[in-house]
Amino acid sequence: MSKRLKWFIAFDLVITIILLGVYFAPLGEQRPAISTEGDxxxxxxxxxxxxxxxxxxxxxxxxxxxxxxxxxxxxxxxxxxxxxxxxxxxxxxxxxxxxxxxxxxxxxxxxxxxxxxxxxxxxxxxxxxxxxxxxxxxxxxxxxxxxxxxxxxxxxxxxxxxKPWRWLFATTQSLAIDQSSELGRGRYLVDAVGHCGECHNPRNSLGAFIPPYLGGSAQLPGGFEAPAIHGAALLARDWDAEDLSYFLADGLLPDGDVVGGSMVEVIEMGTRYLNKADRDAIAAYLLSLVPPQR
Ligand code: HEC
Ligand code: HEC
Known part of the structure; x- marks a missing residue:
């Protein structure tokens, strides 16, 4: 066997072993039991x-x-x-x-x-x-x-x-968001509970998130387009904190129009159930993202 062929076979074996490893490696990790009761x-x-x-x-x-x-x-x-x-x-x-x-x-x-x-x-x-x-x-x-x-x-x-997709793109590490300030609470509601980035973050062709954070996405389920909602973009479209907070309850845009697309369900079945303090916190957090980060 030529040296080159041997190298070739060895290389293939390594790739195969890596792929098998990715396929059969267990996903997730054992975590300590959650101690709170739940209400x-x-x-x-x-x-x-x-x-x-x-x-x-x-x-x-x-x-x-x-x-x-x-x-x-x-x-x-x-x-x-x-x-x-x-x-x-x-x-x-x-x-x-x-x-x-x-x-x-x-x-x-x-x-x-x-x-x-x-x-x-x-x-x-x-x-x-x-x-x-x-x-x-x-x-x-x-x-x-x-x-x-x-x-x-x-x-x-x-x-x-x-599995390979998860291995390449997904992380299950918590962002460990400190909710003690209004901005922290807003970030928790945006990033964790409200999962706003699932629609408002841009993605690559493999469906993985790419920057800028909350920079908008044109490839949503149902063919909808979600605009950028970081502070820089919102301010450019005439939003202020009060408008934004009420928007999350009634869907009204600054020009008096009503929002459309999948955002309708997000509000009607979701964010309108938030109390005013939480809606204010989301507004304050989004408007603080000037210039867009991450
Ligand atoms: C954007 C839509 C969407 C939202 C929002 C959503 N889910 Fe789901 N959920 C799904 C889909 C789709 C699946 C199936 C995933 C799959 O088959 O791989 C799923 C699966 C699950 C499963 C696994 C069920 C099973 O039988 O294996 C659980 C548990 C679950 N969701 C709980 C929740 C909870 C709790 C929330 C809110 C905090 C939530 N989901 C919000 C779409 C959603
Ligand atoms: C299921 C996808 C989805 C999710 C989740 C989602 N949005 Fe949206 N959002 C949209 C779409 C689509 C539009 C554009 C609607 C239209 O075309 O009228 C939009 C519009 C908006 C607008 C209006 C922007 C403008 O100037 O017109 C704001 C503000 C907004 N979303 C905030 C949020 C916040 C905050 C969250 C998280 C609590 C969130 N969205 C979660 C899909 C989503």
Whole structure:
């Protein structure tokens, strides 16, 4: 065998081993148990403001029993039944399994979730908020109805194909956001609970986030376009803190028009359930992003 061929084979072997490693490496990590108890009422508010209701429920259907079609360039996703049904929902899940799903994007049997489920934002939810959400979902009426299968084109329908993607782009490290100031609270609501960046951050062709932070995206599910919402862009479009805070409750733009696209559901099923202090905090945080950062 020529020296060159030997090198070639060795190189191929190394690549194959790396690929196999990526495929079979376990996702997620064992984390210390969450010690807080969780409060159903606080959790119900979070289900609303976190957008869980919007994605996981049909408008006329029972809460959390499975959501409407989410059309993306990769195919159609349907958020599953996450009611307390033991057969079709997550009634048998432990808090640790729920934590791994929500903050690490890993199912109880170790499979990666698609990033259509915004765990990349929820990774920064606090332990207490994870526990509140868990208790609120346990308290839902069990709905005995199977989830709808996603309708994805090859190769996106191969769930294991997510592993290299996850390895390259996804991080499950919490941003550990300090919420003691108004700006900190605003950042937590924008980055973790409200997952605003899932729609307002630009992405590359592989669906990974790219800078500038909150710089807008033209490739949203349903063909919508989300404008830049960092302070520099908002100020240029005549927003002030008060307008922004009310916008998150009523959808009114500074020129008196009403917002459209998927932002309608974000407000109607989500941010309008925030109290005024929280809406003010989001407004203050967004307007502080001048010039755009990260
Ligand atoms: C943008 C839409 C969207 C939002 C918002 C969303 N989800 Fe989901 N969720 C999904 C999709 C899609 C899946 C399925 C992912 C997959 O199959 O890989 C999913 C899966 C899940 C699962 C796993 C269920 C299972 O049977 O494996 C849980 C648990 C979950 N979501 C909880 C939540 C909670 C709690 C919230 C709010 C904090 C939330 N989701 C917000 C779209 C969403
Ligand atoms: C599901 C995707 C989605 C999410 C999540 C989302 N947005 Fe939007 N947003 C949009 C779209 C699409 C528009 C443009 C609507 C239109 O064309 O009228 C928009 C518009 C806006 C506008 C109006 C900007 C302008 O000048 O017209 C603001 C402000 C805004 N979003 C803030 C937020 C905040 C804050 C969050 C997080 C709490 C958020 N959005 C989460 C999709 C989203």
């Amino acid at each position: 159903v009422l606080v959790g119900q508010a979070l289900l609303q403001t976190g957008g869980c209701v919007a994605c996981h429920s049909q408008v006329e259907g029972p809460a959390m029993a499975g959501g409407p079609r989410l059309a993306t360039p990769f195919g159609d996703f349907y958020a599953p039944n996450i009611t307390s049904s033991s057969t079709f929902g997550i009634g048998t899940w432990s808090l640790a399994e729920f934590e791994a799903a929500l903050r690490q994007g890993v199912s109880p049997d170790g499979r990666p979730y698609y990033p259509a489920f915004p765990f990349a934002s929820y990774r920064s939810l606090t332990d207490a908020d994870v526990a509140h959400l868990y208790q609120a979902l346990r308290a839902t009426e069990p709905v005995e109805q199977p989830s709808v299968d996603h309708d994805l084109a090859f190769p996106f329908n191969v769930r294991l194909g997510l």
